[in-house]
Amino acid sequence: MRLSDLRGMPPTAAFGLGMIMFFAVVAVFAGQIAPHGQTEIVGMEFEPRGGDFVLGTDNLGRDMLSRLVWGARNSIGIALATTALAFTAGALLGLLAAVLGGWTDQLLSRFVDLLISIPSLLFALLLLSIFGTSIAALVLVIAVLEMTRVFRLSRAVAMNVVVMEFVEVARLRGEGLGWLIGREILPNVTAPLVAEFGLRFCFVFLAISALSFLGLGIQPPTADWGSMVRENAALITFGDITPLLPAGAIALLTVSINFVVDWMLHRASGLQD
């Protein structure tokens, strides 16, 4: 994508892109932005907003704003690592299956069919109950489950390219696997794969925060948006919106990414016409 493509962007996508940048800055500079440490107890429990603490304190008397800022780094960072892992493995296997076909494709596809025949949240719950709730287990389990989705998509888009005659030409020339995947196919599937990365990140992010919300994901005292909703959930029955802040942050980020991805997909389909 070139810079000139950004002109003519719909307002939703522009908003999305702005928010994504904002979240990225907050996550990277969390240490500089947050007034307090993420586990530091600085006041009484559930202090109200305003006053000493802009957003009040949480159930243990930690500064809500600081935890939100640290949470950006922790939640986004872990989700990003998980997505990158799922994406690299899934895309690579998907491209391989598309190019090699035959037994490799059958074996990988049937295995993925099996994993996909069950909602991933269920598998995640099962595997986490077995491996325990460490961050490494969380990242691995979610990565493996999301990998199946990436595999399917990248295989499907690669299949559309594999049947093209220029790939046949390269095969007939005697080119090896590396050239076929790297030079013939990959350049033609980058657009859908980038969009898929955005979508996968949203799913991973939502899945991890859902698990954290259930108390089965990122464990306290690490500041994490999903867990923060859970920790402060009791306040909602008193009409206090504090638990909605981290939940809203999650929603805002995923909405932003979806707006941008939607625009990218729309543009890609428009260009084909």
Place this chain on the structure above:
Amino acid sequence: MTEPLLTIRDLSIEGRQGRAWQPILRGVDLELRRGEVLGLIGESGAGKSTLGLAAMGYTRDGTRIAGGEITFDGMDLRALGARRLRGLRGRRIAYVAQSAAANFNPSQRLIDQYTEAPVDIHQLRTRPEAAREARELYARLRLPEPDVIGFRYPHQVSGGQLQRAMTAMAMSCEPDLIIFDEPTTALDVTTQIEVLRAIRDAVREIGTAAIYITHDLAVVAQMADRIKVLLRGEEVEEQPTRAMLAAPREAYSRSLWAVRSFRAPEHSVPPAGATPVLRVAGVTAEYSPGTPVLQDVSFDVHSGRTVAVVGESGSGKSTAARVITGLLPAVSGRIELDGTPLPPRLARRDPAALRQVQMIHQSADTALNPKHTIREILGRPLRFYLGLRGPAREARIRELLADIELDPDDFIGRTPAALSGGQKQRIGIARALAAEPRLIICDEVTSALDQLVAEGILKLLTRLQEVRGLAYMFITHDLATVRAIADHVVVMQHGRVVEQGPKDEMFRPPHHPYTRLLLTSVPDMDPDWLDRTIAERQES
């Protein structure tokens, strides 16, 4: 004669490209009287279909009428409301599309789609009446089993039959005008002749007016009273059919007529006992065990000669190419290159052998990687086979571009998106040449191109053959192309070679029955060809 049925004046239509509107039709006039058949002819992008649909007051999504008048039977179609327009469509003006398979609703029986217009939409007939008429029309259009074929679903009927069923559907309300939009283009020649005959007889008997759209001059010569030639949205000329065929006024029309006269230089028959570049000996191949798609296929291709492999869809001619290149390993039989047997599997062949046999594909659009520049596309085989690098490779790429008559400075940095169809096909040729092969397999390389462009490609291939002594295996369904360039002809049907021999012999009787069917099914430019051929067939 009273006033015309359809009058189009100065019609301009635009299509959306990104955010801008580009003209598709630029001020076209058209006049059609009752019972008259007008042929619209032109190459792709001439605006033929757009004009045909406009005659129904219809524009596709993303196109709009920019100006002009469309008057049908005294009614201004541009001023007519949506409801009144719908009342005309299907009832007084009907449409027959190119791909019958895609234009029939897959979930309804043919008879239900036939009766929809006269019974459900326009309420002109009762259902039993319409069904009875359908059977009559099916019979008149020479559909097999006219009494029961209506109860079939579209996927249960062959392409040629569907095309006739669609013509019947268009005639269901006895319209004043039918638009035929390339109705036989997707069909094989031997099927085409039956459909042409059925359509022409039915149009004559019913006395409806028609606009017949096609890119094939010989077809339009059989069908139309007058011919209008379009080029890039503008009219070139219009004349009565016989006058037009005898003496086209404009240079563009004449060039269309002249294409079929090209002939490659003749070559001597290779001496007996000479080793062919390629020998295919008794090859049998199958996609699934037990159902062979090629059976005992044998032929030779000699250096400097062109072998044309001819057949209709499903004849196995393209499969033969896949077997020769090793994409589909033969079950039995031998493929020999210069007398040396090749391993059946592509993966087992060494680069030196792969280099000798290059291939050019039908669709230049998908044969060039859209993300590579011309420099990369031509540079890769030079590097891969010949180990050329740096300035030596650059120089060679430029030579190749000059060879295919493209300006190296202009084209070397372009991507395929910035090329026309003919230019893409030339790059495909250059890529094959880069490997310095002995044999090039050309798989329908001209069939996706307009006639003038196709002729240019044939001339180029012929010149390269003379200079480099290349052998060609030319796969095609088009007998005109065979006549133009072949030295030796192989006729295939159902995966077998039915007949083969030098070109002169093949185009001279006696023929194998299938070869004769094929030869006599190709329309001539003569307007009497259809009548004559049908009469001849009925005699024999």
Place this chain on the structure above:
Amino acid sequence: MAPLARMILQRLALGLLTLFLISLFIFLAVELLPGDLAEEVLGQSATPETVAAFRRELGLDQPAHVRYLDWLGGIVQGDFGRSLANDRPISELFAARLGNTLFLAAYAAAISVPLALGLGLLAALYRGSVFDRSVNILTLSSISFPEYFVAYILLLVLSVNLGLFPSIADFGAGAGLGEMLYRTFLPAMTLVLVVTAHMMRMTRAAIINLLAQPYIEMARLKGASPLRVILRHALPNALAPIINVVALNLAYLVTGVVIVEVVFVYPGLGQLMVDAVATRDIPVVQACCLVFAGIYILLNLGADVLAIATNPRLLHRR
């Protein structure tokens, strides 16, 4: 009709095979534990004797394939084993909860399916209009929201601020249908909001995809009205994709339920499973997983069979 019957039987067999493989996977996943279940539950402080005794009690001294067959055999007869946490038979724990979960999912489905199909159809008909674009933004947002975000907003507005609905979706055994619908309104609404968005977008895409078909243009050129084009030509051919959309989203409901049940403290299978994961009550987790998987596979299977049964190419062979 024979090929059709054969295809349906094939799908059934495939579904059964999938379920079997899933059960194998669920069982074997536990075998991946370092050590075994007994050590895991009793902890490192337990003496070897207690571990050995517990192992015998759980049947862990048997080889894996014997235990698998026992487990599977029990499940086929409705015996899911016992909970490690409270030693009650799992089937007893399931009794009321499975019904509750299915009730909630059915409640949400009954509202969201017609709503989503209707909206999807309208958006496809008026695509590119203001209505279509605003629906697009709304549904895109709704998809991006975590379920608990939607749930808490509904809870805050409708329960805490307006006091219209109870915040805890618990009802006694003797509650009537009206009472049940009222008490579970908030969790059902949450599910409706999330699922409708998904389903609507997919319906819209399926129909737009279809409207580009040449036979739709042909219908227009025969003079058919827009309504006729949609009802007679588009919808019958959109059945298969729409059935798939619905099934996919009903299956999604099954997992969406887990989080919503936790938020509204609803006594369903989802909450049981979450509690079991937290206490590492692995037999319960396995049983829940298998039941959810079974429902999920059944839904997809039903969709497959329906899609086959509405496909004219398969119904009417050459």
